[in-house]
Amino acid sequence: MNSVAVFASKELLDLRRNKVVWVLTASLAAAVLISVVVASLDFRTQIADYHAYVSQLKASGSAVIPAAPQLFPLQLLRGGFEYIEIIGALFAVVVGYGTIARERSRGTMHLIFTRDTGRVAFAGGKLIGIGVFWAVMVGAIIAVAAASVAVVGTASLNGGDAFKLLIAGVASWVYLMFWSAIAAGLTALMRRTTSALILALGLWLLVVLIVPQIGDTMDPDNQVPGGLFKALAIQKPDEVAVLAHFASFESARNALEATSVSKLFERIAFAFLGIKDKYNGQGFGLLWHAMYRYSWSVLAMTVSATGFAIATSTRNNLLRKAS
């Protein structure tokens, strides 16, 4: 077995033995499950309200009956993917940080570098191990999500739905790898591991919570409860025409959001799961055409983060003593 494979299998073994990691992953799966339960119950409440409303209309003699709310199974996963976006990223930071911090605190780093392991074997092997770990965990979380949609949501998933869920799962894997790689790179770079963890958490705050929140705050339609344009009784085509006068503001808002890997991941997942109405029921070709730029951006960010982790995991950096 070569050095990379040895480090990868050792990383997997360490992760498997780490109780905290198991607790965190189980918590994430539970949060996804809770989201599906909440969304399903909310949908049932909507249906009950609809039937009550229709009964009232019929009793009042009205002949116009509004359409019933329609269940789109994958839309039940919205909250679950938001949890992956927020909490999953946090846990991925902990996994990435732990891979370097663990070796430093155990004092095994010096032992590892007494061997001729090659320049990238240590970081490369560990990242491969983490990649396999996230593949298994994301697979399990997606399986929980699909099962909960079927059992709790009482909705059946067809082949197309399963394929779209698979793509959202792959996007989740790439996204979580980004955070683990960034955290591993920062921990390797910094002398004090605690400072690295706090820096990584600061970055998580900025990218996952602050930048998307600023983007949402800057959305003019979010300024009034229920939406600005609804409050002003403006139809969609007129809204588009009016916003065309404020294209530079909208471009700046979009550019800000596009700097956040979390927002890009959200857009991809929401498009393929049909959570955004304009993408609901669309075929793969159209979805890919709309999302390929975001997909390449997220992939490029993750590849860069992986490169950063490998570049910073030098013998000199890793063997530095904490000040």
Added chain:
Amino acid sequence: MSVLAVVARHELLASRRNRAPQLLVAMFIGMVGFSSFIGWMTQHTVSGIYRQVLADGLTTQPNPFVDVAPLFFARNTVIYVVMIGTLMAAALGVQSALRDRKAASADLVLTRPSPVKALLAGRMIGIGALLAVVVAVSSVISWLSISVITRAPLGLGNTARLAGFGALTWVLLLGFAALGVLGGLYIKRETTALLAPFVAWAVIAFVLPQLGTAARPVSLLNPVAAVPQTSGVFHAVSFVTGPLSVTEHFKTASQAILEGSAAGFPVMSGVVIAIFAAGLVAAVVVTSPSRLRGGASE
């Protein structure tokens, strides 16, 4: 000098020397300052949209932003307290507890006839003083930036409201700092100790409100509290999760203080936040001396 004062002073000194949590402090203060600007820029754009809509003859509705109150620009600060402030406070609390354990200085201190409760209370006073400085600085920045945006100094009434919001923020942050200290005292591994309050925050800020309101996690990153359902399963669940959704109570009470909103039960929300903070601070103070001993591992 009393034990309380000595420990509180030491806490302030040690926190000042620890640079890592200062990043979160800087982020918090920076975003509070920036939030007024974001609010102003967006309001400016929305007013422009309204004028355009009016010029195009598309609406007869009044401008929803006419005569907007000056403290409207502090609205986003609420969410930065929930997102950054609480985590900053938790990180300060964890670092405070771990600092002594890592240096094993607690073993030395406990050889002296100092009451443990006084040591822990002194630590909380020190953290409380530090948080008071952070909140005071962020309040002054808010006051100045709103005064610049509205081109007039904030009046006495609005200044008092901003001060009231600052006081409420301090109470919430003290609660999360105590949560962090508890993590640092009770959990042996440093990473887990730091992570535990973050997970608790995620549960308080996202999971509990979602169970009681059916709101999605991202929509909870909004300065306005999610509205609890008035019937069905969520209504029943909200009886249990509602009192524990401290961050939602903070939004309700803040909206009442800053904008005079009558939504929800602001007084009760304020009481919930006070109980949350007092309970956690009390839990820190009554911690067994054995928890202070022993080092922390990675």
